[in-house]
Amino acid sequence: MNKEKSYSSSGLKIFLWVALVLLVNGSALAKSSLNMTQGVTEFSKIAYDLHMIVLWICVVIGVLVFGAMIYSMFAHRKSKGVTAAQFSHSTTAEIIWTVIPIVILIIIAFPATKALIKMEAPTDAEGKNIVMDMTIKVTGFQWKWKYDYLDEGISFLSTLKSDSNIARQIGSGINPATVENYLLDVDHPLVIPVDTNIRILLTANDVIHSWWVPEFGWKRDAVPGFVNEAWTNVKKIGTYRGQCAELCGKDHGFMPVVVNVVSKEDYANWVESQKGEQKVAAVKNNAQWSKVDLISKGKEVFNSQCATCHQATGKGMPPTFPALDGSAVVNGPIDEQIKTVVFGRKGTAMAAFGGILSESDIAAAITYTRNAWGNTAKDVAQPKDVKKIKNS
Amino acid sequence: MSHAETHSHDHDHDHKPKGFVKRWLMTTNHKDIGTLYLIFSLTMFIFGGALAMIIRLELFQPGLQFVQPEFFNQLTTMHALIMVFGAVMPAFVGFANWMIPIMIGAPDMALPRMNNWSFWILPFAFTMLASTFFMDGGAPAAGWTLYPPLVLQGGHNLAFAVFAIHMLGISSIMGAINVIATIMNMRAPNMGYLKMPLFVWTWLITAFLLIAVMPVFAGAVTMLLTDHYFGTSFFNAAGGGDPVLFQHIFWFFGHPEVYIMILPSFGIISEIIPTFARKPLFGYVSMVYATAGIAFLSFIVWAHHMFSVGMPLGGELFFMYATFLISIPTGVKVFNWVSTMWKGSMTFETPMLWSIAFIILFTIGGFSGLMLAIAPADFQYHDTYFVVAHFHYVLVTGAVFAIIGGVYYWIPKWTGNMYSERLGKIHFWWSVISVNVLFFPQHFLGLAGMPRRIPDYSVQFANWNMWSSIGGFAFGLAQIFFCIIVWRTIKGKGTSKATDRVWEGAKGLEWFIPSPAPHHTFQDGAPVNDEHLAHVSSH
Numbered sequence: 001m002n003k004e005k006s007y008s009s010s011g012l013k014i015f016l017w018v019a020l021v022l023l024v025n026g027s028a029l030a031k032s033s034l035n036m037t038q039g040v041t042e043f044s045k046i047a048y049d050l051h052m053i054v055l056w057i058c059v060v061i062g063v064l065v066f067g068a069m070i071y072s073m074f075a076h077r078k079s080k081g082v083t084a085a086q087f088s089h090s091t092t093a094e095i096i097w098t099v100i101p102i103v104i105l106i107i108i109a110f111p112a113t114k115a116l117i118k119m120e121a122p123t124d125a126e127g128k129n130i131v132m133d134m135t136i137k138v139t140g141f142q143w144k145w146k147y148d149y150l151d152e153g154i155s156f157l158s159t160l161k162s163d164s165n166i167a168r169q170i171g172s173g174i175n176p177a178t179v180e181n182y183l184l185d186v187d188h189p190l191v192i193p194v195d196t197n198i199r200i201l202l203t204a205n206d207v208i209h210s211w212w213v214p215e216f217g218w219k220r221d222a223v224p225g226f227v228n229e230a231w232t233n234v235k236k237i238g239t240y241r242g243q244c245a246e247l248c249g250k251d252h253g254f255m256p257v258v259v260n261v262v263s264k265e266d267y268a269n270w271v272e273s274q275k276g277e278q279k280v281a282a283v284k285n286n287a288q289w290s291k292v293d294l295i296s297k298g299k300e301v302f303n304s305q306c307a308t309c310h311q312a313t314g315k316g317m318p319p320t321f322p323a324l325d326g327s328a329v330v331n332g333p334i335d336e337q338i339k340t341v342v343f344g345r346k347g348t349a350m351a352a353f354g355g356i357l358s359e360s361d362i363a364a365a366i367t368y369t370r371n372a373w374g375n376t377a378k379d380v381a382q383p384k385d386v387k388k389i390k391n392s
Numbered sequence: 393m394s395h396a397e398t399h400s401h402d403h404d405h406d407h408k409p410k411g412f413v414k415r416w417l418m419t420t421n422h423k424d425i426g427t428l429y430l431i432f433s434l435t436m437f438i439f440g441g442a443l444a445m446i447i448r449l450e451l452f453q454p455g456l457q458f459v460q461p462e463f464f465n466q467l468t469t470m471h472a473l474i475m476v477f478g479a480v481m482p483a484f485v486g487f488a489n490w491m492i493p494i495m496i497g498a499p500d501m502a503l504p505r506m507n508n509w510s511f512w513i514l515p516f517a518f519t520m521l522a523s524t525f526f527m528d529g530g531a532p533a534a535g536w537t538l539y540p541p542l543v544l545q546g547g548h549n550l551a552f553a554v555f556a557i558h559m560l561g562i563s564s565i566m567g568a569i570n571v572i573a574t575i576m577n578m579r580a581p582n583m584g585y586l587k588m589p590l591f592v593w594t595w596l597i598t599a600f601l602l603i604a605v606m607p608v609f610a611g612a613v614t615m616l617l618t619d620h621y622f623g624t625s626f627f628n629a630a631g632g633g634d635p636v637l638f639q640h641i642f643w644f645f646g647h648p649e650v651y652i653m654i655l656p657s658f659g660i661i662s663e664i665i666p667t668f669a670r671k672p673l674f675g676y677v678s679m680v681y682a683t684a685g686i687a688f689l690s691f692i693v694w695a696h697h698m699f700s701v702g703m704p705l706g707g708e709l710f711f712m713y714a715t716f717l718i719s720i721p722t723g724v725k726v727f728n729w730v731s732t733m734w735k736g737s738m739t740f741e742t743p744m745l746w747s748i749a750f751i752i753l754f755t756i757g758g759f760s761g762l763m764l765a766i767a768p769a770d771f772q773y774h775d776t777y778f779v780v781a782h783f784h785y786v787l788v789t790g791a792v793f794a795i796i797g798g799v800y801y802w803i804p805k806w807t808g809n810m811y812s813e814r815l816g817k818i819h820f821w822w823s824v825i826s827v828n829v830l831f832f833p834q835h836f837l838g839l840a841g842m843p844r845r846i847p848d849y850s851v852q853f854a855n856w857n858m859w860s861s862i863g864g865f866a867f868g869l870a871q872i873f874f875c876i877i878v879w880r881t882i883k884g885k886g887t888s889k890a891t892d893r894v895w896e897g898a899k900g901l902e903w904f905i906p907s908p909a910p911h912h913t914f915q916d917g918a919p920v921n922d923e924h925l926a927h928v929s930s931h
Contacts, residue, residue, distance in 0.1 A: 034836040034856075036772055043768075051769045058759035066752055069730045073748070077738050078670070084737035084897075088672040097727045098720060105716045108766065113709060115768035120705040168456055168848055176454040176851050183850045202702075207542040208635060210700060210775060214841040218771035221701045223636060224541060225629020228702035245700075245775040245843045247535045249542055250462035253846030317462070319528045319547055346630075349545045 037214050040236040040261075044217025046115045054108060119218065122231060132199040132231060136192070140202070140209030140222035140244065141351060143251035143308060147190050150201075154274045157356065159304060160254045161185040168254065184241040187304075189258035193267035194237050202228040206351050210246035213257055219245045234261045249349070251308055284360040285383045291367065294380060298368025301361045306369075309349065314373040320349055325373035334381055337366055338389045354390050359383040408911050417512070420504035422489045423909060427806070428511050429486030430799075434875065436478030436518065437792075441868050443471040448830075448864035454851050464847035465533035466525070472536030473553075476653065477560050478518050480787065483795045484656040485510075485567045488595050490806065492571060494902045494909065495589045497580025497918025502573035503566075510566035517559035524549040535845060537646070538613065540627040540638050544620050551621070554613045561606040568599035568606075580901075580918040586680070587925055589900050590673065593680050594659030597687045601648045601655075604691075609645040612638060636701055643694035651690045653787060655683055657754075657794030658725055661747050663900065664801050665729050668744035669736030670897035675728040682721035682728075689718050699770045708767045715765035719758065726755055741895070742816030746797030749824045750790060757785030760835065775845075778838025784831045789824075796823075796874065803881055804890030808908030811881040819877060822870040829863030899925060 038048045076082050117123075122130040137148040144159040164183050167174035176182040192198055202211055204222040212219030219242075220230045234240075242257040262270065289297075303312055310316045314325035324330050329337050341362055344352030353362060363381040370377040409415045419425055447467050450458050459467070489507065493500055501507045524531040532553045534543035543550060575596050579588070588596075615626040616638070625631020627638045658679075666673045673679065695703060695711040703711075729751050738744070760782040764773050773779060804810050833856035838844075842853045849857065881887055890907040901924055905913050 034840050036769075036839045037841070044772075047769050047772050050766050051763065051772070054763050054766055054769070058762065062755065062759065065726060065730060065755065069733060069748075069751065072730070072733045072735075073738065073740075076669075076734065076736050077740075079739070082735075082737045084670040085735040086672060087674075087735075089675050089677070090731075093727075093731065094675060094678055094724070098724060101720050101723050105719065109713060109716065112712060112766050112768060116705060116708055116712070119768060119771070120708070170456045170458075170460065172455070174455075176848075177854075181850070182454065183848065207545070208539060212775075212843070214772065219700050219774060220771075223629075223702070225635070226702070242841070243843050243846070247465070247539070247542065247845040249545065250460075250465060250533075252465070253461060253843075253848050320462075320545060 039215040039217045040234050040238070040240065041216050041232050042235070043115075043119055043232070044215060046111075046118060047217045050111060050115060053111070057104060057108070119230075130197055130231075133196045134193075135199040135201060136190070137201045137203070138211050138222060140204035140206075140211065140248065140255075141356065142206050142249050142349065143244070143255040145186075145190075145209075145211070145255065145257060146205075146356060147188075149271075152271050152275070154271065154278065156188045156274075157305075158186045158188045158190065158258070160256060161187055162304075165254070181241065183254065184243070184256045184258070186256055186258045189239070189260045191260045191262060191267065191270050192234065193264045194234055194261050196264070197233050198231060200230045200232065202230065205356070206349070207248045208246050209244050209248045209255070211242075211257060212245040213240050213242035213259055215240040215242075216259075221246055234259075237261050237263060281358050281360070285358055285387070287360070288382060288384075289360070289363070291371075291380050294364045294367040294382075295371055297361070298364035298366070299372075301357065301365040302368050302372075305353075305357065305361075306365060314369070314375075324369050325375065327375075330369050330375055331377050334366070334370070334377070334379055334385070335389060337370070338362070338381060338386055341366060342386065342390050359386040359390070362386045418508070420500070420508050421911060422493050422501045422504065422507065423806075423911065425501075425507050425511050426486045426488075426490030429482045429489060432511070432514060433479050433483035433486055433795075434878070436474050436482070437871065438875065439522075440471050440474035440479055441871060443467050443474070444864065445868050447471065448861040450847055451849070451857050452861040453858065454849055454854050456848050459847065461847045462533060463530065465535075465845065466531040468845055469532050469535055470522070470525070473521065473532075474518070475787075476536065476649070477557075478514075480653045480791050480795070481564065482514060484595070484598070484653075485564075487591070487656065487660065487795075487798055487802075488567070488571055491802065491902060492574060492592055492595060493578070494905065494913055495592050495900060496575060496578065496583050497901055497914050497920050498574060498578035499912065499914050501570050502578055503570045506566050507570055510563045510570065513559050513563040517556045517563070520552055520559070521556035524552045527552070537639075537642055538616065539642075540616060540619065540635050543616060544627075551617065554617045557613050558610055561610045564602050564606050568602035571595055571599040572603075580914070580920045582920045582922075583918075586677065587920075587922070589659075589925070590662035590676065590679055590683075591656070591659030594655045594662075594683050597683050598652050598655045601652050601687055601690065605645040605648045605652075608641060609649075612641040612645065615641075636698070639698050639701060640695065643697045644691070646697065647694045648687070648690040650783075650786070651686060653791045654754075655687065657750070657791045658683065660794045660798040660801070661729065661750055664743045664747040664797055665732050667801075667895050667897045667899070668741060668747075669733045669738050671732060671736035673728070674731035674734075675724070678724055679728055682724045685721040686718060689714065689721070693718065696765055696767075696770070699767045700774045712765060712767045716762070719762050719765075722758055726751060726758075737897075739896075741800075742811070742813060742820055743797045743801035745817065745820045745824075746793050746800065749820070750793045750797060753785055753789030753793065753824075753827075757782055757790055760785065773838065775843055776838035777834040777842045777844055780844050781831050781834035781838060784834070788831065789827055799878065801895075802902070803878070804894045805902055805905075805907050805909055807882050807884075808890055809881050809884045809887040810890050810894075811877055812886050815873075815877045815880075815886075819870060819874050822873065823867060826863045826866035826870060830860055830867050831863070833857075833859045833863075901925075 036048050036051050038045055124130055135150045137150055139146040144157050146157050148155045163179050164185055166172060167176055167179045202220050202222040204224040206224060209222040210219050211222055216232045218230060220228050238261055240259045244252055244255045309321035310324050314323060316323035329340055342354035344350050360383045363383045363386050366381040370379055450464060527549055529547035532546055532549050575592060618624040619626050619628060625633040627633050627635045662673055662679060693711060693715045696715045699708060764770050764782060800811060800816055837853055837856050842849055892907050893903050901918060904924060
């Protein structure tokens with residue numbers, strides 16, 4: 001019996017020690033990068049402040065309740081010869097510990113309500129609705145983001161950068177620590193101006209995604225068939241990184257969000273350069289391409305846009321992602337394959353790429369698949385063929 | 393002659409059916425069915441735990457080392473489905489079967505044949521669910537929440553998962569009907585509703601939750617099935633449906649479901665604490681009302697799982713306030729447990745240690761729950777490891793700790809042997825330290841921005857993930873040790889014989905029957921005096 005007792009009290013000491021270390025760590029970490037970020041928008045600061053208020057309220061309640069309990073565990077032990085009291089209720093105590101939490105909750109509810117209104121129905125200091133300066137449409141795809149600048153007519157895809165994508169493969173032999181911004185870098189980041197009210201419309205093409213940059217202070221789901229709305233106004237120039245936050249299939253962990261926040265002048269210059277690039281793309285869409293050019297461009301498009309599912313080897317990952325090597329569609333009539341790529345396949349993971357990729361990119365990718373691996377079609381799709389089917 | 397035979401037969405209370413098939417497959421005995429549930433639950437706990445070990449192995453370091461992302465998603469999905477429906481829920485039904493008839497002085501459950509059926513459905517349902525691992529395209533990989541449209545991409549595993557869910561839903565509903573019928577009809581004379589042990593009360597309320605929400609879940613997954621196979625568009629916007637509709641239906645089931653997994657734990661803790669404090673449960677009546685209050689609130693808070701889905705401001709405010717309210721009855725429970733300990737005469741045998749750890753760690757899970765209820769802050773927390781930490785604190789250090797504590801508390805009654813107190817304490821300290829190393833750092837990961845359900849992560853998350861994995865392996869190993877302790881107790885190795893009373897401070901009818909509990913108890917009715925009961929003494 002004695003042995004039992006000493007065992008249990010030494011156990012208690014270990015437990016208390018661990019609890020103390022965790023508690024001290026917890027409060028020290030509030031200042032380090034392991035806590036929620038304060039971010040770079042008004043809203044992210046609000047979210048952080050609310051988080052800290054509630055955290056500290058919980059810490060205080062925890063110290064009081066656990067303190068009483070731990071005191072009791074030492075003071076009210078049988079081994080100290082205590083005989084048990086037999087009381088079993090106290091109306092006063094029960095009223096007190098019902099009313100106090102209610103009061104605390106009401107106190108928390110005020111700032112929380114104000115913050116929600118700020119996010120969902122933004123107004124300025126005089127209570128007027130905030131006017132949005134520009135609108136960007138964000139579309140989630142498996143597994144990339146598409147950004148449409150509705151005011152400027154600029155539009156592009158944003159996918160995981162290739163160095164991360166190579167390093168993340170099993171057996172790549174590359175240490176992720178040697179890759180800059182591993183898994184948090186993209187080929188084309190979203191570019192937005194600083195100090196600007198930006199409306200962000202969110203939707204998705206296939207499954208539900210969620211667009212999240214922690215420094216902006218919120219995430220919002222991108223739901224296929226519906227348009228969600230959010231807004232932000234970033235106060236600080238810089239590059240901010242986040243990730244898709246809603247499970248969206250196998251490469252959910254590999255579709256980062258990167259936003260470059262630049263000065264208003266830099267943004268205007270960037271818009272001009274993008275418009276120039278879009279003109280070049282339009283020329284490409286109207287041109288007649290040689291087979292060699294189509295195949296070399298097609299390989300590039302295929303590896304960045306199609307290979308996550310159908311694999312660079314064309315072997316796919318059946319049954320969800322069928323093989324293209326030897327596929328009846330890829331070796332059959334070319335219009336059928338163009339239709340599949342442009343309109344997608346309902347009820348499968350095959351997305352409609354007609355609105356995602358340019359006509360020249362689709363033509364190139366299709367030409368590549370029909371000439372690659374063991375495929376025997378060996379024919380050519382031109383951008384105008386794609387355009388014809390797209391407009392049919 | 394024949395009269396004499398019948399007579400002696402009636403008094404042979406411990407006759408058990410001979411042979412494995414008759415004893416176990418065809419059993420209608422509540423104790424044997426309870427044992428089957430508990431063994432099944434432990435098996436699923438180890439299986440679901442093994443899946444978690446692979447998850448933690450992959451997350452030990454950044455970069456993919458062991459599994460492909462699509463298999464990783466299957467692991468997280470199946471880990472959750474198996475732990476929720478295979479380990480935690482059947483464990484509580486096992487406790488209910490074993491203890492409710494004894495605690496209320498009934499000879500058996502009200503519907504013993506249905507009882508047999510509700511158990512024996514389960515192994516088949518889970519065999520079907522687990523078989524999807526070997527199918528083309530693998531197991532379901534859209535998370536245990538089965539959100540469309542993603543889940544509809546999965547191929548034929550969907551049909552298997554849906555039918556498995558139907559079967560275990562039928563099992564749960566039958567189990568719940570049985571619990572309600574037993575408690576309402578078979579209480580011994582003098583066992584009024586407000587004299588029932590709190591474990592019985594929490595289960596009565598849980599049973600109503602089960603009957604209310606399992607059909608909703610069955611309906612939701614059936615709609616997935618028809619969307620996938622019969623061309624309906626419940627959740628397909630292109631056909632006029634709405635993917636978010638599924639989330640509303642799922643969480644209308646899902647939130648009560650999480651209370652289905654915690655209310656019986658409250659019951660177990662409310663039995664253990666008074667025993668080792670040698671003091672009546674504080675605030676018995678308020679405990680009953682708090683349980684009922686939590687059950688009611690569980691129906692009106694579901695959309696707090698969906699703050700980031702894009703709801704109107706009014707909806708967000710309503711679900712935020714309603715969620716706040718849950719902390720009030722939950723707080724009442726915690727305060728009552730602490731007050732039960734206060735001025736008691738405490739000893740710290742293994743069940744008590746698990747219960748104390750439950751109170752502290754479950755409350756930490758409750759704190760993070762309150763934080764998550766703050767909608768504007770949830771825009772940051774949502775779908776991160778902060779959420780993963782939160783629900784593992786309430787489900788592992790909450791539900792699972794209560795289950796383990798309950799096993800230590802009642803196993804002497806079940807087997808007639810005391811478990812080894814030394815091994816039990818080693819198991820406790822090993823588990824309680826490792827579980828915090830496992831889950832506490834996940835709070836930091838979530839706050840620092842690591843989303844949940846990802847197989848690989850940016851290097852800034854490497855340190856805490858490694859700690860979490862180390863804690864995970866240690867915690868997993870501790871539960872293998874638990875299996876050994878249970879095995880040794882059943883076999884009577886290194887243990888002593890249990891007395892009938894088992895614990896000095898124990899009250900309640902189960903402690904007035906022999907240890908091990910005879911195969912049949914209270915065949916001729918139970919004589920219940922108020923002195924038998926834990927909480928009636930000082931009313």
